[in-house]
Amino acid sequence: MYNNNPTLEDRGKTIDESKQGAAFFPEESAVLGTEGSRHFYIESYGCQMNFSDSEIVASILDGVGYKPTKNMEAADLILINTCSIREKAEYNVRQRLRVYNKVKDQKPGTLIGVLGCMAERLKEKFLQQEKLVDLVVGPDAYRDLPKLVASAEEGEKGLNVLLSREETYADINPLRLNSNGVTGFISIMRGCDNMCSFCVVPFTRGRERSRNAFTILAEATDLFDRGYKEVTLLGQNVDSYHWKNPENDGEVNFAQLLEMVAKVHPDLRVRFSTSHPKDITDEVIETIASFENICKYIHLPVQSGNSRILKLMNRTYDREWYMERVKRIYEIMPDCAISSDMISGFCTETEEEHQDTISMIDFAKYSMSYMFTYSERPGTLAARKYEDDIPREVKKRRLQEIIDRQAEVSMEHNKKDIGKTFKVLIEGDSKKSDQDWRGRNSQNKMIIFPKSENQKPGDYVFVKVNKATSATLIGEMEK
Ligand code: SF4
Numbered sequence: 001m002y003n004n005n006p007t008l009e010d011r012g013k014t015i016d017e018s019k020q021g022a023a024f025f026p027e028e029s030a031v032l033g034t035e036g037s038r039h040f041y042i043e044s045y046g047c048q049m050n051f052s053d054s055e056i057v058a059s060i061l062d063g064v065g066y067k068p069t070k071n072m073e074a075a076d077l078i079l080i081n082t083c084s085i086r087e088k089a090e091y092n093v094r095q096r097l098r099v100y101n102k103v104k105d106q107k108p109g110t111l112i113g114v115l116g117c118m119a120e121r122l123k124e125k126f127l128q129q130e131k132l133v134d135l136v137v138g139p140d141a142y143r144d145l146p147k148l149v150a151s152a153e154e155g156e157k158g159l160n161v162l163l164s165r166e167e168t169y170a171d172i173n174p175l176r177l178n179s180n181g182v183t184g185f186i187s188i189m190r191g192c193d194n195m196c197s198f199c200v201v202p203f204t205r206g207r208e209r210s211r212n213a214f215t216i217l218a219e220a221t222d223l224f225d226r227g228y229k230e231v232t233l234l235g236q237n238v239d240s241y242h243w244k245n246p247e248n249d250g251e252v253n254f255a256q257l258l259e260m261v262a263k264v265h266p267d268l269r270v271r272f273s274t275s276h277p278k279d280i281t282d283e284v285i286e287t288i289a290s291f292e293n294i295c296k297y298i299h300l301p302v303q304s305g306n307s308r309i310l311k312l313m314n315r316t317y318d319r320e321w322y323m324e325r326v327k328r329i330y331e332i333m334p335d336c337a338i339s340s341d342m343i344s345g346f347c348t349e350t351e352e353e354h355q356d357t358i359s360m361i362d363f364a365k366y367s368m369s370y371m372f373t374y375s376e377r378p379g380t381l382a383a384r385k386y387e388d389d390i391p392r393e394v395k396k397r398r399l400q401e402i403i404d405r406q407a408e409v410s411m412e413h414n415k416k417d418i419g420k421t422f423k424v425l426i427e428g429d430s431k432k433s434d435q436d437w438r439g440r441n442s443q444n445k446m447i448i449f450p451k452s453e454n455q456k457p458g459d460y461v462f463v464k465v466n467k468a469t470s471a472t473l474i475g476e477m478e479k
Contacts, residue, residue, distance in 0.1 A: 040066045041075035042177070043096065046083025048234050048273060049205075050116055052185040054081045055174030057115065057142050062175050064146040073103055077111045077149060079135075082118035084200050086375040090118050094130075101132045111152050113137060113145075117204035121379070123161045133157075139190070139205050140164040163191075163206035170215040173222070180428050182458045183230040184223045188216050188257065192236035194276065196303070197314040197381035198346065198374065201236055208236070210243040213252040213260060220261045220268065229425055229458050230269040231261065238272050239279035255283040262291040267460070269425060270294045271444070274301060277325050278317045285332045296333055297367075297444035300325070301341035305360030306353035309346050314381060319356065326364045337367035337413070337443035342402055345395030346374045347386035354398045361405050367413045367443060368471070369406050373399050407470045414445070414468035421464045421478055422447065428457050439463075447473045 040061050044054040057079065058068055069075050078100045083089040097112070104110045113135035114126055120138035122129070127136055134152040137145060138161035148158030168190055176184060192201050193208040220231050235241060241254040252260070261270050270291070275298055288294045300322075304310050307318035329336055342357055361369070373395040376388040422441035430436035430448045437451050439461075449463045455477075467474040 038066045038076045039069040039074055040077040040079060041069050041072045042079040042081065044081040044177075045092065046081075046085060046089060046117065048185055048232065049187060049190075049236070050081050050083060051178070052174065052187045052234055053116070053139060053142070054079075055177050055185070056169045056172050056187075057081070057145065058175035058177055059172050060142055060145055061149075066149070068175070068177070072100070073107070075103075075110065077113060078103065079113045079115055082114060082116040084117035084121045084204055084377070086372065086377075088375070093118055097130055097133065104132055111135065111149065113149075113152075113158075115139070115142070117200065120161050120163070120204040121200060124159055127157050127159060135159075136161065138163065140167045142169070143167075165207050165209060168209055168211035170211045173219065180457060181227060182425065182427050183232065184228050185234050186216055186219050186223075186231050187211070187234045188238065189235040189241050193240070194237060194316065195314055195381060197312065197385070198303075198343065198377065200377045200380060203379055205236065208240065210241050213243045213245075213257055216257065217260050217264070220264050224265050224268045227458055229267060229460070230271065233257070233261065233270065233272040235272075236274060237276040237279060239275050239281070239284060253283075255281065255287040258284065258287050258294055259291070262287075262294050266293050268293060269442075271297065273299050275299060277302065277315075277322045280325055280329075282328065282332075285329055288336075289333050295442045295444060296336040297339070297442065298329060298336060299339045299341075300329075300364075302357075302360055302364070303341060303343050304346060304349070304353070305342075305356035305358070306349070309349055309353050309356075312348070312382070312386065313343075313346060319360070322360075323363060335443070337445065338364055339444070340364065340366050340369045342369055342371045342406075343374050344371070344398040344402055345390035347382060347389055349390060349398075354401075357402060358405050361402070361409050365409055365413060366406060367445065368410050369402075371399060371402050371406065411468070411470040414470060414473055417445070417465045417473055418468055419465065421462050422473075422475075424449075424461055424463045426455055426457050426459050426461060437461075441473075445473055446471070447475055449475045449477055452477055 042054050044051045072078060080096055082093045100112050111134045112132055114133055115137050116139060119136045127133055135148050135158040140163050141160035144160045152158050189210045191206040191208045195202055223231055239254050241257055243252045270293060277300055302322055303313055303315055305319060310318055376383050424439040424441055424447050426437050426439040430438045435451060436448050438446060438448055440446055447463050462478040463475040464478055465473045465475040
């Protein structure tokens with residue numbers, strides 16, 4: 001959901017890959033309709049990659065005269081950037097389409113477009129199933145949007161779901177949406193070459209490709225120059241980032257990229273998501289440890305704590321490998337926080353194997369986790385090879401056990417922070433009270449503390465923690 005007006009300098013900027021590290025240049029391009037007269041409204045669902053993609057879409061449309069609006073009824077073009085990771089996610093999309101259709105009934109001529117992973121998974125079937133949808137555009141085809149929108153304005157349905165092996169949108173400067181002006185996403189790669197048997201991403205986002213490192217550096221520098229204080233580097237599996245410079249065969253891996261971005265400025269915090277246990281190297285861990293401004297937080301999805309299930313999931317590591325990586329992270333950075341993803345009730349999972357996931361929470365001492373029941377996805381390896389044989393109520397009971405144990409461990413994790421002082425980046429007002437600030441420490445924990453004079457979002461302050469819940473730390477600013 002888009003909620004604030006873009007600033008002038010956000011509009012129509014591009015990054016020229018051949019001018020590594022060069023300044024940005026506004027570009028003149030074909031305008032649809034008269035300047036400023038057409039508006040688009042966009043909703044984004046799913047992972048951070050999708051939110052980042054919506055900012056690329058916004059920049060492409062802004063470049064051809066379509067201006068963002070947060071008022072759906074005022075829009076000429078309504079877009080939804082979809083997620084396909086779980087059945088529920090797709091159900092939500094269909095619910096939203098019902099709402100858009102009502103707007104279209106009131107204002108015929110309004111265009112409706114479906115973007116993202118569900119568009120890629122269903123392709124032309126989407127246009128057959130949803131008569132009021134005008135555009136279906138996959139994650140690698142957003143450059144084609146202006147042409148497809150122009151044809152749709154003439155009444156022609158638009159479809160482009162071609163996946164690419166090259167596309168990284170590296171030359172497009174995202175138009176920041178929902179921005180607090182303090183933190184921003186930077187997508188560093190697209191697609192995924194892992195074939196986890198439960199996952200649709202390789203089918204909806206295609207093969208892995210890494211973006212030109214110098215365009216990433218230019219985007220981080222530009223954000224810092226515009227007052228942002230934190231960037232999150234995004235990829236399905238950032239640890240396998242690997243860019244080969246076509247000009248001199250130089251190579252940049254993830255550890256080197258982290259170092260390049262960390263050196264933009266000591267006051268620019270660097271986060272990244274998502275890591276893959278099989279690819280997180282000692283070099284990456286040591287690089288995080290050697291820069292104060294690279295945050296001491298790693299999201300390291302385990303999915304299951306049992307080696308037989310990990311094999312069925314095709315995660316390419318086993319329980320022992322994962323535990324060794326966790327041990328290594330804590331050896332090098334004892335104060336690092338680790339979070340995870342876990343799936344309950346994967347095909348043929350026994351009670352003992354479920355207990356291995358529970359005991360992994362105790363071993364890894366996750367600060368928090370994203371936890372789901374297994375949701376069979378059409379076209380995946382698991383859907384083709386394994387029966388989804390764990391009854392729904394067993395999946396849900398196991399999920400609840402994982403959630404309960406994680407809540408206990410998160411509480412312990414946060415209790416240990418009481419009495420400690422952390423450097424916190426102010427992000428904005430607390431959701432509960434505008435008398436309090438909210439911000440996060442390096443470990444990605446949200447801290448709430450009373451305002452005092454002369455601070456603003458984007459400032460770093462030191463906060464002493466005096467209370468904790470399983471989700472939040474509460475404290476006082478140090479004088
Ligand atoms: S690493 Fe596995 S779970 Fe993650 S996006 Fe790739 S295939 Fe999906």
